[in-house]
Amino acid sequence: MIISDALTVRKTHNFLMKSQYWPREDIERYQNLKLRALIKNSYENVPYYHDMFRRLDLKPDDIKTKEDLHKLPIMTKDDLRQNLDKMLARNLRSRAMPSQTGGSTGEPLKFYVQREMWAWANGARYRGWNWAHYNFRDRMVDLWGASFEIEQLEKMSTKIRHSLLRRLMLNAFKMSDEDMSQYARQIIQFKPNILRSFSGAMYVFAKYVSDNNIKGIEPQAIITTAENLYDFQRKKIEDTFGCRVYDGYGSRETSLIAHECEHLQGYHISDENSIVEFLKDGEPVSPGESGNIIITDLHNQVMPWLRYSIGDMGTPKMEKCGCGRSLSMMSSIDGRVHDFIVTPSGQRLPGEFFPHLFKDVSGIQEYRIIQKKIDKLEIDIVRTSEFTDTDIQYLLKYLREYLGDDIDIDVKYPDKIDWPESGKRRYTISEVA
Ligand SMILES: [Zn+2]
Secondary structure, three states: OHHHHHHHHHHHHHHHHHHOOOOHHHHHHHHHHHHHHHHHHHHHHOHHHHHHHHHOOOOHHHOOOHHHHHHOOOEOHHHHHHOHHHHOOHHHHHHEEEEEEOOOOOOOEEEEEEHHHHHHHHHHHHHHHHHOOOOOOOOEEEEEOOOOHHHHHHHHHHHHHHHHOOEEEEEOOOOOHHHHHHHHHHHHHHOOOEEEEEHHHHHHHHHHHHHOOOOOOOOOEEEEEOOOOOHHHHHHHHHHHOOEEEEEEEEOOOEEEEEEOOOOOOEEEOOOOEEEEEEEOOEEOOOOOOEEEEEEEOOOOOOOOOOEEEEEEEEEEOOOOOOOOOOOEEEEEEOOOOOOEEOOOOOEEOOOHHHHHHOOOOOEEEEEEEEEEOOEEEEEEEEOOOOOHHHHHHHHHHHHHHHOOOOEEEEEOOOOOOOOOOOOOOOEEEOOO
16 A cells, blocks of 8 residues: 555656646646536536535536636535535545544544545645755654544554655654753754754744754754744744755645745745635735635545635735746745643643644534643633533543643633634634743
8 A cells, every 4th residue: 555655646746846847828727627627526426516506507617717716605614514425526435535634723624535636735745845855865854743542543654654764753742841852862863854843843943952052953954834934933943953944835635735945935836736716805815915725626526625715824926936837826824823832841832733633533613722821721612512521531631641730721612712803813822921
């Protein structure tokens, strides 16, 4: 299985390495070709879309190019959650792989993807890493989220894969001073070409390394992802490790959406994998203006994502990049702001911890974590009827394991969460200075 998967990824990666330099018209022609196939299958085999097309008096021929997409409504996470069964393509059920996300917006979601989409997603991910100077024989350290119970089964194969791929995994959910001192020693010994992490965790680690004057960590490049990377964080990381930082933007639903290239002039969008729109009040934004990111994934026929509102915001960019790639661009990803939770005993938990944990539990519609005081954490969970005692016990078990015993955890179950009007959802907030 590992070998056949690797071959499929290699194939998509080879394709993407060429298509990134195609003339712009060819990329758009390719997108429209994939879109028409997706629309046709959605209409013919996906009950949710079939009903929607009929209701809107649309036929597949009405959506021939991405300029026609505006005829379809935006799909929210709520639409998905409520219609999951009707969203599966009847003709492709055997190719459906279950997946889930804790969301970048505090809304966990279960869904299905197609094996082929997974290969395209990984091909694009490796291409993004290549832009950041990663080569397949390189040694890479991932300061990343550890697996919880449900993922433990995958652990053995992951371990083998990582040793084959020359990867060292460090747990970004354990970042006390002792943990980071240990990580620094391991990294110095492992001599990676590339370090990769959540933006916030890499910044915290860089600060620790610099404050303690630790020498000997000299990667060629650093890859960050999953949360906003601020300029001050980028500068601190680059100054500490003496190399450039390349930021990527992806999600579990669609994998890599955009990545910075070696020219660092913005993010290249994986146009071959998805059509990305930036909307404000339902209309495309002007260049330089931030809008809601709307994704139409071109390779997931099993459970089509047509105009899916992912919950993030971004700013499109019209200027071309100096690298000569013809992929469309965005200048920034806005609104993925998650605070670190720091406990009285000095444990530091990145905001990414929570979606990682919460995705394993059914019956959570939305959640928000607020650290009111150094020793008090409030968790709001909007639950559905699926949520059980076992679920809360599961969450509390891991919250305790990672947060320690010196912090009060107060779980509340409101009917809804009052998010701020700005549209930027911060699901992890620390009010502790
Ligand atoms: Zn470029």
